[in-house]
Amino acid sequence: MHVSEKLTILADAAKYDASCASSGSRRKNTPGGLGNAATSGICHSWSADGRCISLLKLLLSNDCLYDCAYCLSRRSNTIPRATFTPEEVVDLTINFYLRNYIEGLFLSSAVYDHPDTTMADMIEVCRVLRKKHQFNGYIHLKIIPGASSELVTEAGLLADRLSVNIELPSSQSLKQLAPQKSRKGILQPMQQIGEYARGYDRERKKSRHVPGFCPAGQSTQMIVGASTEHDLQILTLTQSLYQTMHLRRVYYSAYIAVNDAPDLPARTSAPPLIREHRLYQADWLLRFYHFQASEILSVKDPFLDERLDPKAAWALKNFDVFPLDINRASYEELLRVPGLGVISAKRIVATRRVAAIREQDLKKIGLVMKRAKYFLTINGRKLVDSVPAYPALVSAMCKVETASTRRLIRESRQLRLF
C-alpha cells in the first residue's frame, strides 16, 4: 500500500484521540538541529472536536488485536487496515515539518503485535527523529498499556509528552467494554511516568547534564458517555489522577457512537458535547479554583447541570455565602464568584493594596458583570437594584449560560465543517 493511502487511513483513525493538546515544552533548537518545541506555539490550533491541529497526528497502525467495544479500529470491525513502518512516519514528519505544515508529532497506535513490539516501533520513530535528524520539535507519544517499564523509560527520555489513555472511568466498564485492557496496565505506567519525571527534575536541578524526562508532563483521555458512570465518579477520578499521578491534563472525549454493541449507546445517539464541555469547566475548577469534586457534585446530585457553568451552579446552590464584598473578600472567596476568573481575582487583590475598588474599576478588572452582579457588593452596596428570588435567579443565570453554550456548540459545528 502506498504511503499516501496509509496516511489517509491512519490520520483519520487518529482523530478520536483527544489527548494531544498543550505543549509546555521549552526546548530550543540546537546548532545543526531541526525544529523547536518552544516558540512555534504548538497546540494553539484546534480541530473540530477540540483536538490540536498543528501536530502531525497519526496512528502507527490501526490493525488492532484487541476488541474494545467503543473503538472503530477494534479487531471485529471490517475496515481498511494499514500499518506504517517507523521509517515512513519519520519521513512524513520531516517532510511535513520542512514544508511548515506541522510543528511536531502526535503518535499513537493500535496494538498490532505484543504491546512491547508495538511500543518499540513507536519509540524507534522518536529515536530516529531525535538522534538521526536532531529533530527538536514537539513529540507526544502514546504509551501502549502493558508495555514494559524499560520502554516507558525510553519513551520518556525521547518524547515531550507521554499519555496513557485511561479510556473509561471505572474498572467495571473497562472489563465490560475493553476486556483485553486492565486498570493496572494503565495506572502502572502512569505512576512510573509521574515518579520518573519528578526524579529526573530533582537531578536536573543538581546537574544540567541530566536529560529531561517527559518535560511537558503526561496526560490522559477519558471517554464520556460510553458507559454509565456519573460525573461525580469522573471528577473524583480526575481529582485523584491530578493529585496522585501528577497528570498535567485529563481530556474528556464525548463518545462518538461508531459501533453497534448492546452495552453502548445507539449509533444514532449524538455525542454528549455539552456534557463534555461542562466536564472541562469542572476540571478547570479543580485545577485553578481550589474546588474539590465533592463540592461540585454530591451522591444525591451526581450529574453536572448542563444548563449552567459548574461554578454558577455551585454559587446558586450555596447562595447563602453571597454576596461577597469585592473590597473585603479573600482571594479564595473571590475565586468562587461566577464571572470572576483567576486573573480578575488577582487584579482585585493587587488593586486593593493601593486603593479600594470603585464601581467604575470593575470593567477594567475584567469582571463578567452579567454573571457576577448578583454575587458581589462594593462597600456594602449592591451591584443590581434587586436580586431576583431564587427560581428567577436560576433562570437568569441559565439564560446567560445558554447563550454562551449555544455559541460554543455553533463554533464547534463550524470548526467541524472547516
Ligand code: SF4
Ligand atoms: S486497543 Fe482498543 S482502543 Fe486501542 S486501537 Fe485497539 S481496539 Fe481501539
